[in-house]
Amino acid sequence: MKLITHNMLTSKCLKGVVTGYPLAINATDIKVKEVDFNPEFISRVIPKLDWEVLWVAADSIGHSDGLPRSLENKYDENEEFLKKAHKVLLEVEVEEGHLTCPESGRQFPISKGIPNMLLNEAEVQ
Amino acid sequence: METPHQNHIDKADFDHVYEPAEDSFLLIDAIEKDLENLRSRNPALCLEVGSGSGVVVTAFGMAFPSTFCISTDINFRACIMSKKTAEYNKVIFDSVRMDLASSFADNIFDIIIFNPPYVVTDSEECGGDDITASWAGGVKGREVTDRLLEMIPKKLAKDGTFYLLLIEENIPDEVINIMSNHGFRYKTVVRRKVRNEQQIVLKFYRIIY
Numbered sequence: 001m002k003l004i005t006h007n008m009l010t011s012k013c014l015k016g017v018v019t020g021y022p023l024a025i026n027a028t029d030i031k032v033k034e035v036d037f038n039p040e041f042i043s044r045v046i047p048k049l050d051w052e053v054l055w056v057a058a059d060s061i062g063h064s065d066g067l068p069r070s071l072e073n074k075y076d077e078n079e080e081f082l083k084k085a086h087k088v089l090l091e092v093e094v095e096e097g098h099l100t101c102p103e104s105g106r107q108f109p110i111s112k113g114i115p116n117m118l119l120n121e122a123e124v125q
Numbered sequence: 126m127e128t129p130h131q132n133h134i135d136k137a138d139f140d141h142v143y144e145p146a147e148d149s150f151l152l153i154d155a156i157e158k159d160l161e162n163l164r165s166r167n168p169a170l171c172l173e174v175g176s177g178s179g180v181v182v183t184a185f186g187m188a189f190p191s192t193f194c195i196s197t198d199i200n201f202r203a204c205i206m207s208k209k210t211a212e213y214n215k216v217i218f219d220s221v222r223m224d225l226a227s228s229f230a231d232n233i234f235d236i237i238i239f240n241p242p243y244v245v246t247d248s249e250e251c252g253g254d255d256i257t258a259s260w261a262g263g264v265k266g267r268e269v270t271d272r273l274l275e276m277i278p279k280k281l282a283k284d285g286t287f288y289l290l291l292i293e294e295n296i297p298d299e300v301i302n303i304m305s306n307h308g309f310r311y312k313t314v315v316r317r318k319v320r321n322e323q324q325i326v327l328k329f330y331r332i333i334y
């Protein structure tokens with residue numbers, strides 16, 4: 001699971017949960033895999049994401065080095081920043097671990113890099 | 126559009142995961158037909174629901190190297206195969222085991238693609254998480270599709286497009302009606318007769334004023 005994906009995941013379809021966002025990350029195995037740098041894509045996708053959530057997620061797994069906690073103006077012109085954003089969004093991968101719902105504490109296992117968000121019938125809203 | 130390489134897949138895995146068939150390729154053809162329109166919109170995020178082997182979403186990712194592709198499937202083996210197919214073809218990608226698109230935040234995907242389990246079956250047959258889930262569609266072959274239709278208005282970006290494959294037995298006109306009530310226009314992208322099955326790919330989008 002890449003952190004760009006984590007940025008879009010919620011547990012709000014759990015019964016009784018209101019926002020279910022962001023999910024906490026617990027990682028037992030993290031890999032960094034090289035991905036071609038595409039600054040145009042990174043600048044285009046950032047406005048679609050929650051930057052603060054990305055920063056906290058990266059920080060919680062020890063990958064927030066040099067990453068600003070809030071977005072500066074004209075970040076799309078700052079290549080060094082875009083490279084760092086590229087790394088945390090696309091290169092850092094949680095292979096094993098789990099995600100935790102911030103409201104209910106329900107855990108979602110991550111195995112072989114794939115989060116399992118399936119719920120049983122009794123858990124669904 | 127290029128067809129993704131599949132030589133990394135062990136044929137025996139298709140006992141558990143939907144093997145790419147005419148419907149999969151019709152969906153790829155539909156995207157190809159719409160390529161210019163899609164290119165001009167420069168999508169950032171694309172989701173394939175129920176990606177099975179991953180050929181469709183990988184073909185999309187190969188044609189759009191500046192789009193981040195995500196797939197979901199209820200079948201864990203399909204999630205793994207999709208991830209491998211994307212990796213093997215160098216597509217930047219993530220795979221999540223999920224019911225349809227239920228665990229995603231709202232209004233993010235520029236493109237959503239779905240080739241549903243569309244075969245008309247008893248309701249009881251529908252709703253598993255193994256190979257049966259790849260084809261068993263319940264009443265009208267629409268039980269799974271109809272649940273996704275209710276999620277589309279929330280999960281799709283305001284200016285997003287949803288591509289859906291159906292067969293005649295699914296009564297496409299009813300689907301068009303449901304989506305029209307959600308405020309979506311539609312176009313027929315391609316249709317094809319395969320043996321005795323009339324397959325059709327529709328796309329749905331909102332008019333933004």
Ligand SMILES: C[S@@+](CC[C@H](N)C(=O)[O-])C[C@H]1O[C@@H](n2cnc3c(N)ncnc32)[C@H](O)[C@@H]1O
Pocket residue numbers: 143144145146148149152174175176177178179180181197198199200203223224225240241242243254255258259260269
């Ligand atoms: C007809 S197959 C299509 C596979 C692949 N997209 C293709 O075109 O070759 C339908 C896929 O949807 C998946 N599926 C069925 N019900 C689902 C659900 N509720 N949530 C997510 N995926 C589901 C099945 O496991 C299967 O992989």
